[in-house]
Amino acid sequence: xxxxxxxxxxxxxxxxxxxxxxxxxxxxxxxxxxxxxxxxxxxxxxxxxxxxxxxxxxxxxxxxxxxxxxxxxxxxxxxxxxxxxxxxxxxxxxxxxxxxxxxxxxxxxxxxxxxxxxxxxxxxxxxxxxxxxxxxxxxxxxxxxxxxxxxxxxxxxxxxxxxxxxxxxxxxxxxxxxxxxxxxxxxxxxxxxxxxxxxxxxxxxxxxxxxxxxxxxxxxxxxxxxxxxxxxxxxxxxxxxxxxxxxxxxxxxxxxxxxxxxxxxxxxxxxxxxxxxxxxxxxxxxxxxxxxxxxxxxxxxxxxxxxxxxxxxxxxxxxxxxxxxxxxxxxxxxxxxxxxxxxxxxxxxxxxxxxxxxxxxxxxxxxxxxxxxxxxxxxxxxxxxxxxxxxxxxxxxxxxxxxxxxxxxxxxxxxxxxxxxxxxxxxxxxxxxxxxxxxxxxxxxxxxxxxxxxxxxxxxxxxxxxxxxxxxxxxxxxxxxxxxxxxxxxxxx
Numbered sequence: 001x002x003x004x005x006x007x008x009x010x011x012x013x014x015x016x017x018x019x020x021x022x023x024x025x026x027x028x029x030x031x032x033x034x035x036x037x038x039x040x041x042x043x044x045x046x047x048x049x050x051x052x053x054x055x056x057x058x059x060x061x062x063x064x065x066x067x068x069x070x071x072x073x074x075x076x077x078x079x080x081x082x083x084x085x086x087x088x089x090x091x092x093x094x095x096x097x098x099x100x101x102x103x104x105x106x107x108x109x110x111x112x113x114x115x116x117x118x119x120x121x122x123x124x125x126x127x128x129x130x131x132x133x134x135x136x137x138x139x140x141x142x143x144x145x146x147x148x149x150x151x152x153x154x155x156x157x158x159x160x161x162x163x164x165x166x167x168x169x170x171x172x173x174x175x176x177x178x179x180x181x182x183x184x185x186x187x188x189x190x191x192x193x194x195x196x197x198x199x200x201x202x203x204x205x206x207x208x209x210x211x212x213x214x215x216x217x218x219x220x221x222x223x224x225x226x227x228x229x230x231x232x233x234x235x236x237x238x239x240x241x242x243x244x245x246x247x248x249x250x251x252x253x254x255x256x257x258x259x260x261x262x263x264x265x266x267x268x269x270x271x272x273x274x275x276x277x278x279x280x281x282x283x284x285x286x287x288x289x290x291x292x293x294x295x296x297x298x299x300x301x302x303x304x305x306x307x308x309x310x311x312x313x314x315x316x317x318x319x320x321x322x323x324x325x326x327x328x329x330x331x332x333x334x335x336x337x338x339x340x341x342x343x344x345x346x347x348x349x350x351x352x353x354x355x356x357x358x359x360x361x362x363x364x365x366x367x368x369x370x371x372x373x374x375x376x377x378x379x380x381x382x383x384x385x386x387x388x389x390x391x392x393x394x395x396x397x398x399x400x401x402x403x404x405x406x407x408x409x410x411x412x413x414x415x416x417x418x419x420x421x422x423x424x425x426x427x428x429x430x431x432x433x434x435x436x437x438x439x440x441x442x443x444x445x446x447x448x449x450x451x452x453x454x455x456x457x458x459x460x461x462x463x464x465x466x467x468x469x470x471x472x473x474x475x476x477x478x479x480x481x482x483x484x485x486x487x488x489x490x491x492x493x
Contacts, residue, residue, distance in 0.1 A: 001042075001043070001046040001047070001067050001068065002046070002047045002049075002065060002066050002067045002068075003039075003042060003046055003047065003048045003049070003066060003067065003068055003069075003070060004048075004049050004050075004051065004062055004063060004065065004066035004068075004069045004070070004093075005032075005035050005036070005038075005039055005048060005049065005050045005051070005069075005070045005072075005158070006050075006051050006053065006058065006069055006070070006071050006084055007032035007035050007050070007051070007052040007053060007054065007071075007072060007073070008053055008071065008073050008077040008080030008081045008083075008084055009053040009054055009077065009080040010028075010054055010076060010077060010080075011076060011077075011079065011080075011377065012487075012488060013076065013377050013378075013379060013380075013488065014348050014378060014379045014485070014488055015029065015348070016028075016029065016054075016488075017029045017165070017481075017484055018484065019483060019484035019487045019488070020480045020481055020483065020484035021165060022442075023439040023442045023443055023446070023480050024165065024435050024436065024438070024439045025435065025438070026163060026164060026165045027054060027055035027056075027163040027164070028052065028054040028055045028163060028164055028165070029164070029165050029166055030164060030165075030166045030167075030168050030217055030219075031052065031156075031159050031161075031164050031166075031167065031168055032050075032052055032072060033154060033168040033169075033170060033219060034072050034098075034099055034120075035050070035070070035072040035099075036050065036154040036155040036156065036158055036159065037120065037151065037152065037154045037155075037170075038070065038072065038098060038116070038120040038124060039070070039154070039155040039158060040152035040153060040154055040155045041120055041121065041124050041125070041128075041152060042124075042128070043128070048155070048158060049062065049065075049066075049158070050155075050158040050159065052159070052160070053080060053084075055160055055163040055164070056160065056163075058084070058087070060087055060090070060091060063087055063088055063091045063093050064091045064093065066093055067093075067094070068093070068094050068095070068096050069084070069088050069093050069094070069095050069096070070095075070096045070097075070098075071084060071085075071095060071096070071097045071098075071099075071102075072097070072098050072099035073097075073099050073100075073101040073102070074099065074100050074101050074376060075100070075101055075104075075355070075374060075375065075376025076375065076376035076377050077101065077376075078101065078375075078376070081101065085109070085111050085112065089111060094113040094114070095111070095112045095113050095114070096112075096113065096114045096115075096116060096127070097109065097112045097114070097115055097116070098115065098116035098117060098120060098123075098124075100183075100187060102115055102117060103117045103118055103141075103187065104183075104187075104355070104356045104357060105356065106139065113138065114127060114136060114137070114138055114139075114140070115138065115139045115140065115141070116140050117139065117140060117141035117142075118141050118142050118143075118144075118187075119142070119145065119146040119173075119188075120146075121146035121147070121148075121150050121151055122142045122144055122145075122146050123140040123141060123142055124140075126140050127140050145173070145174070145188065145189045145191065145193060146173075146193070147193070148172070148173065148193045148194060148195045148199075149195065149196060149199070151170075151195060151199070153199070153202050153203050153206050154169075154203065154206075156203075156206050156207055156210055156212075157206075157210065161210055161211075161212055165215065166214075166215045166216065166217045166252070167207050167212050167215070167216050167217070168216065168217045168218075168219050169200065169203045169204065169207075169216060169217075169218055169219070170195070170218070170219050170220060171194060171195055171200060171218055171220050171223065171230075171234065172192050172193060172194040172195070172220045172222075172223070172225055172226065173188045173189075173192075173193050173220070173221075174188045174189045174190060174191050174192045174193055174221075174225060175188070175190065175192065175221050175222045175225050176190055176191075176192060176222075176225050177222070177256065177294075177295065177296055178190070178293055178295075178359065179280075179282075179292055179293055179294050180291075180292045180293045180358065180359045180360040180363070181292055181321070181352060181353070181354065181355070181358060181359075181360045182355075182358060183355040183356070183357060183358050184221045186357040186358060187357075188221070192222075192225035192226040194226055194229055194234070197233055197234055197237035197238070200234065200237075200238065201237065201238070201241050204216075204238075204241060204249065207249075208245060208248055212248075212249075213248045213249070214248075214249065214250065215249070215250055215251075215252065216249045216250070216251050216252075217251075217252050217253075218251055218252065218253045218254075219254070220253065220254060221254055222254060222255060222256050223253040223254060223255050223277075224255050224256065224258070224259055224265070225256075227262070227265065230265075231262070231264075231265050231268065235265075235268045235269065235272055236268075238272050238273075239268070239271060239272040239273075242272055242273050247273055249273060250273050250274075250275045250426070251272070251273055251274045251275065252274070252275065252276040252277070252278070253274060253276075253277050253278070254277070254278045254279075254280075255277045255278070255279055256279070256280070256296045257279050257280075257281070257296060257297050257300070257302065257305050257306075258296050259277065259279070259309060260304075260305035260306070260308040260309050261305075263308075263312065266308075266309065266312035266313070266314065267312065267425075269314070270312060270313040270314065270425040270426050271425075271426070273426060274314060274426070275313070275314060275315060275426055276314055276315040276316070276317065277309060277314045277315070277316055277317070278316075278317045278318065278319070278346075279306075279309075279316060279317075279318050279319070280294075280297075280318070280319045281297065281302060281306075281318040281319060281320055281338075281342075281344075282294055282297065282319065282320060282321045283320065283321060283322070283324065283327075283331065283334075283335065284302055284303075284334050284335065284337075284338040285324075285326070285327065285331055285334055286298065286299075287326045288324040288326050288327055288331070290326075291324050291325055291326045292321075292324055292360075293359070302338070303338065303341060303342055306318075306342045306343075306344065307342075307421055310343065310418070310421040310422045310423070311421065311422075311423050312423070312425065313422075313423055313424055313425030313426055315345075315418070315422060315474070316342070316343075316344055317344060317345070317346035317347070317348070318339075318342070318344040318346070318347055318348070319348045319350070319378075320335055320339065320347055320348065320349040320350070320401075321349075321350055321351070321352050322335060322349070322350075322351060322352065322394065322397065322398055322401065323351045323352035323383060323387050323389070323394055323398075324352060325387075325388045327388075327389055327394075328389065329389075329393065329397065331397070332397035332398070332400050332401055335349065335401050336400075336401055336404045336405060339401075339405050339414070340404075340405065340410060340413070340414055340417070341417070342417075343414055343415075343417035343418030343419075343420070343421045343422070344414075344418070345411075345414055345415055345418050345478045345481060345482075346481060346485075347405060348378055348379065349379075349398070349401050349402060349405070350378030350379055351381060351382065351383050351394070351395075351398055352383065352387070353374045353375075353378075353382070353383055353384050353385075354370065354374065354384055354385055355374055355376075356374075364385045369385045369386045370384060370385050371383070371384055371385055371386060372384050379488060379489065381395065381398065381399075402489045402491070403491065406482065406485050406486055406489055406491055407486075407491060407492075408452075408453030408456045408482075408486075408492075409456055411456075411482045411485075411486075412453075412456040412457075412459065412460050412479075412482070415460060415475065415478045415479070415482070416460065416463060418478070419464065419467070419468045419471050419474065419475060420467075420468070422471065422474075424470065424471065436473060439476070439480070440473075440476050443457075443476055443479055443480055443483075446483070447479055447480070447483050448461075451483065452492050453492070457479055460475055460479060461475070461476075
């Protein structure tokens with residue numbers, strides 16, 4: 001078999017980092033980990049090619065070459081998915097589709113020949129067996145959850161590895177919490193299932209032997225979902241591997257806020273090479289946290305928790321939401337105040353949406369409040385239901401938050417706050433990185449000379465050199481991030 005694996009294009013969004021990546025000559029932030037994991041489950045004798053449309057153009061001759069096109073996608077990629085499907089139909093090439101988008105919405109794609117839904121470790125082998133027997137079905141789905149010890153090392157070798165800013169690995173699936181708006185548990189369950197430590201080191205070795213050095217994103221929705229196993233088994237093994245290989249990587253994670261409660265765990269993570277964490281803060285309003293069942297964030301000083309993590313040596317980025325049923329006009333200033341005081345530079349603020357099959361979606365459906373399909377884009381000012389707050393007031397308040405945290409002056413003020421809060425504990429290798437040096441000079445020209453906010457850029461440069469010189473590269477990175485965020489949110493760059 002000849003298999004073409006296609007990952008559709010992302011639109012410009014908060015997490016695309018499209019406008020920041022050009023400073024370091026990269027095409028995409030992260031690779032299509034789910035697709036290359038599924039690829040590794042295919043027969044070794046099959047010929048495989050990968051086209052990630054975020055790093056290279058799709059040539060229709062490649063589609064014609066293939067016996068099957070495999071697509072994996074998320075909601076935010078729907079427009080690109082439609083174009084890929086049209087191209088496959090034009091060439092007469094059969095399509096096999098999987099991933100979150102199709103698992104949730106396979107009914108709306110009658111053009112697709114086969115669906116491999118839920119987790120591929122379970123459903124893909126059944127498809128392959130039936131295909132070999134000549135009686136492949138159209139839909140393969142399951143209510144079971146995969147044993148991750150059966151998950152293979154992803155086919156990293158298919159990637160154009162130098163075009164990415166990060167590589168990715170997955171340690172676990174599932175989340176123990178039940179946030180009303182979150183689709184993770186509907187897709188992956190409440191039980192946290194983990195790969196064993198040997199699998200993780202094999203994946204790191206695969207990246208190491210492909211000469212990857214630098215940032216590795218651990219894509220688990222909650223890295224500490226099984227905190228005991230992470231602390232007692234995974235991290236000691238990972239730390240040993242990193243020491244043995246002279247610390248070739250730095251790791252970023254997604255985590256719940258209770259990470260702040262365990263200083264021993266934080267210390268072990270930093271010693272291992274963990275440098276940043278994305279945390280779902282959502283809102284500083286206690287009533288809204290109760291409304292959405294964000295139990296892990298309730299009855300705690302969220303601002304102090306963020307500072308504990310920063311002081312331990314992890315940079316914190318965060319997700320924030322407005323539009324909860326209990327929100328009123330005061331929530332906008334509360335969000336602005338919290339974000340500015342926290343020093344969370346990468347603050348993804350979005351309007352509440354209800355993904356399919358979530359608790360929130362089912363509740364709003366019962367209340368007849370759903371309107372359109374969710375776009376999957378947290379920052380495009382769209383909502384898929386009628387909010388209780390006046391819609392125009394909500395939109396105006398949302399825009400106020402964005403302007404107040406990403407306009408040049410408050411943004412750079414927040415960067416300085418972070419640099420004061422943050423205590424770098426992990427010492428990276430001192431090897432000169434020519435890509436980052438080139439990125440700095442690009443930032444000097446684009447942000448420091450051409451950009452309208454150039455004065456604030458140079459004030460940050462001077463302030464950092466005098467006050468936090470050891471964090472100079474971080475300061476420039478955040479300046480570049482700010483440039484991207486302002487473009488994404490439609491502000492003056």
